[in-house]
Amino acid sequence: MSRPDLKVSFCGFQCENPFLLAASPVSRFGEMIERAFRMGWAGAVTKSVSLAQDLPDHSLSPRFAGIGLGGSGLTAPYKGGLANIDFRIDQSVEKTMADYALLKSRYPDKFLAISLKAEFDQKQWQHLAGLATAAGADAIELCLSCPDPCGEGGSCAGGSIGQNPQSVKEVVTWVQSATYLPVMVKLSAHVANLAAIGLAAQEGGAAALTAINTLKSISGIDLATLSPFPTIEGMSAAAGLSGAAIKPIAQFCLDELAGEPSLQLQLSAAGGVTCAQDAIEFLLLGARTVQVTTQIMLEGYGLIEDLRDGLAAFMEKHRFRTVEELVGAIRPKLARSSKELSRRQQLIAQIDADLCIGCGRCYLACRDGAYQAIEFHPDRTVRVDSEKCAGCGLCRITCPVPAAIRFTAKEEHTEGSA
């Protein structure tokens, strides 16, 4: 079998692989994006350009907060997420667009979408769309979901547009009439009915949807100073949360869009991609491209090597020849609700005595969080009570040794041990 083909068509452009930089700090200006292109990223959605960025740079400092897992934000070694508050481009619109134009001319094979944001004002949107088109971009992404208040009066301009299907449709229509480029719309998870927003974008003439933007969040509080993070003269405010912590939510949103039968737009996923496994999951759920920010912010553009090689290895193993075959491949396996799932399958935990290190974590979890089905003996061995075990799966989640706990069918087990 030949090497799998990672190419994928997105917004009418042939991308060399499905991996793009998301509109964010990692795509702030040409030199950064160029470095990412050289390392193998297929394309980029630029940091959102707005007319307001000509203001002198008064970006907030600090503007990021690490969201720790299993500890306080400052000390927890594992960062499950990143909160971002007020990150903006620190050069003029003119320079920014010239920068992107030069970049695109030097990398014609890379996909470049210019992201735009503005208030609910036809003139602003059409002006920006004209500039992006003139810069030679391959697509325009509309940021209708930024959780940051970016309007001049502090009103949540882009974000508030994305709350309302009617205004989404209108903005897309304005932009559509000012450019011949395909239009992508970046969505927020903070809506009651995401599919309705997607449909409105479709009616307005969009070509693709990006889901999701960051989530509104509070980044925790410094208990030494009683000030919230990130602390700015003792104060803070809500910030946009990204990274591993939001991946399950981003996947839910993608499922909502991919599962809407009348929605025909191409989908680009964003939200918590940290490794090839995450990215492949998004493709299997229905995304054609995957956008990344936070993991790059934490470990650099070199992440592309893991994504590219991991995807190729996966495709080879499962005999997918093209990314197109992969897109949405597991959709038939997602029921619309857990009520539709079978109750016939009944499993039981089996603990491999050779792999078990005797930590007793499974025992504690089962005792206090499940069915009291695991015994912990004074010699630090464990035993599963097959009568009590309900096959819930909690023990395997707590076990530090991969594959030490397996699940087998309860029926088979009782037959086998009889």
Add this chain to the structure above:
Amino acid sequence: MPPTVSMPNSMPPRLKGAYWEAARCLRCCDPPCNQGCPAGIDVARFIRQLSKGDVSGAADTIERDNPFGLICGWICPSEVLCQKDCTARKLGRAIDIRSLQRFAIEENRRAGSSNRFLTRPQLAEQRIVVEGQVKREAPTNVAASSGLVAVIGSGPAGLTCGLILVRLGYRVELWEKTDTIGGRLSHGIPSFRLDSAVLRSELEILASPLIIHRSRAFGMELGLDDLRRQGCQAVFLATGKWRENIPEIPGNQLIGVSTADQILTQEDWKSAGVKSAAVVGAGNAAMDVARSLLAEGVEMVHVLYRRTPKELTSWDEEREEAWQAGVIFHLLCLPVALEGDSAGRVRSIVCARTAPGPLDSSGRRSFRAVEGYSFELPVEMVVYALGYGTDCASLESQGIWVDEEGFVRVNEDLATNVDGVFAGGDLIGKGRGTVVQAVADGKRAALSIHQYLSRERRQGE
């Protein structure tokens, strides 16, 4: 208010990674680390607190059970105690608990918080680990406590016992033979193992609540009768072991022959310009001596040991550091004589090769010299580091029973044969010799003395 403390500014790498290391803890059920700490520190709890960023709570957990938490964080042989059965070892490597302990307390000292054992509003329920079993003891009748207790010796056992008794409401007077408090801590721990400024400030804090009589030795001039006459109702003996073992071989009178204590506590040898030395013995003190010699410019340092690595009592880490520092180990050899030059200075040490014999009374294999098989090492200095014995005479003069190995005989409550007299620390047995065990003895003795005095008072009423 206890005095403030000075902390070293530089932070060793293993402390910088403390939060990562704490996060590696498996938080296992019935944690083996807790059974490994003689002083009864709730090890699993303080690691969990640290992993969740609660560094103040971690220090509280450590110091509620061990007033010497910071010092143990430098020198405790954790690999044979709390880290010994760490479950994470089965995933490759035990948690570096000693460094986590030091980190938690140093961070708190930096933040201006003093030793929590002293600043707690009241004495916590005390946890003691005896043979792997965690026992908890909450002192009762505290309100009625009164009376005077004498503590002999200001090492970790004596200080711990005194501090607990003071918190229980007793008057405590502490008698120290030398002019420096701290016992073995202040006499013989080289600064590469324990920063001397940290030790000094820590001892100063711990001694602050106690009345201490310095330069008063127990025995002839200060006997049990004298203490009773002064009103002491109970006595805790924690004088340690100080008489250095020296083999009786020809040549010991030569210039250049000394003992571990002389090397570790005195300075004059440093100016002698010696280039080669033999250290006899391979325990922890011998390792400290060997490394101190190297550090002062002695180029060839030989360690002579009559047994094999199996019988070594020094801790693996100490020995490994000595190997890496350049110490040359000679196993299975026994010094039989020292040769001197015309000026009466050591010229060489003559050793016999040894071979294994039957097991001795301690269960260790004995080793005997092999006839006609010997070698001679040219050295300018010989240091005996063969361990310490008890000063039996001063104890026996007071009617206290000492066994044939030189240890004071005590029961489970650390009571000696003399009514109202308790003993602990290095005095009472093998397998001691650690700060943490001395602390554990101090705690146990304090609680026993409290029980004893409460009983006496009830009987008196």
